[in-house]
Amino acid sequence: MTNGGCIRIIVLLGVPGSGKGTVAQYLRKNYNIVHFSTGNLLRNEVKSSTCIGKEIEKIISSGKLVDDNIVNKVLESNLLRVFKEGDSVILLDGYPRTVQQSLFLDAIDAGKLKSSIRVLELDVDSNVAISRIAGRVICSKCDSTFNSFELGGRLICTHCGGTLVKRADDNEEIVRRRLQEYVNATKPVSGCYVGRLTKIPGNETSEEVTRNVDEVLRGFGMEKKRGGD
Ligand code: AP5
Ligand code: MG
Numbered sequence: 001m002t003n004g005g006c007i008r009i010i011v012l013l014g015v016p017g018s019g020k021g022t023v024a025q026y027l028r029k030n031y032n033i034v035h036f037s038t039g040n041l042l043r044n045e046v047k048s049s050t051c052i053g054k055e056i057e058k059i060i061s062s063g064k065l066v067d068d069n070i071v072n073k074v075l076e077s078n079l080l081r082v083f084k085e086g087d088s089v090i091l092l093d094g095y096p097r098t099v100q101q102s103l104f105l106d107a108i109d110a111g112k113l114k115s116s117i118r119v120l121e122l123d124v125d126s127n128v129a130i131s132r133i134a135g136r137v138i139c140s141k142c143d144s145t146f147n148s149f150e151l152g153g154r155l156i157c158t159h160c161g162g163t164l165v166k167r168a169d170d171n172e173e174i175v176r177r178r179l180q181e182y183v184n185a186t187k188p189v190s191g192c193y194v195g196r197l198t199k200i201p202g203n204e205t206s207e208e209v210t211r212n213v214d215e216v217l218r219g220f221g222m223e224k225k226r227g228g229d
Helices: 020-030 038-047 051-062 068-085 099-111 126-134 172-193 206-219
Strands: 009-013 033-037 089-093 117-123 136-139 145-147 197-201
Touching (some): 009 172, 020 145, 020 206, 038 051, 068 089, 068 099, 117 206, 126 172
Parallel strands (some): 033 089, 117 197
8 A cells, every 4th residue: 555655644533423433444444554443442441440441431431531641641552552563554533532632643753743644524413423323333352333223133243253232331311422522622623633634424324435535545645455345
């Protein structure tokens, strides 16, 4: 894959349920990228039942955002590991979620990143997002995302055979609180990326959305790997 010689980070923005994880799943399969979802990284901390994991669990299940310092630390250690490994394109799903996080991201790697970040914002109506989340199930083993309406009641992961479960924060009351957090804390993040942000209509089917994403990535000079979808 070529990456236009400069893009090192692609950020996926969008309300909860806009399809960030679903697009990320597609991109992981079809491009040479390294994917980090801060939601998944934080849920893994919860699974490990450490002190910090217990604290994170309370915050996630309330629908609030986890403290910037905790998320920044989790992300930075993962990012720096990949930077050391070489010239990968990194996909960030669910980060940055606050203006403070976007400043932190710009500052990582001694500020060299700033010009190499591109942002894709999935533009989805909140009522569409709420109804999508109502049908979501995720794999308890590999974190893959599915829609239970499309599975005909078979709650087994088609990627790894793991059991599919509902996320603890996917009840309607908490989803509404997460949407409000998005409006308050995350919406302003778009303003940090003027000139680096592309909006993608996201109310359409997954196939249409990924087609639009492919087109934008082609514009960045990124090519699909062989043998994908
Ligand atoms: P996180 O896990 O990131 O959740 P989120 O942002 O609320 O987003 P979701 O994962 O709910 O939605 P998505 O956009 O990925 O949609 P998906 O592809 O699954 O964060 C969870 C919590 O962790 C936060 O609330 C916070 O507490 C904490 N956290 C995480 N990052 C943080 C940070 N940076 N700072 C602070 N705290 C942080 O799709 C949803 C459903 O729709 C699926 O069933 C899917 O199959 C279906 N679907 C997707 N696309 C389509 C389509 N085009 N058509 C039809 N169905 C579709
Ligand atoms: Mg997600």
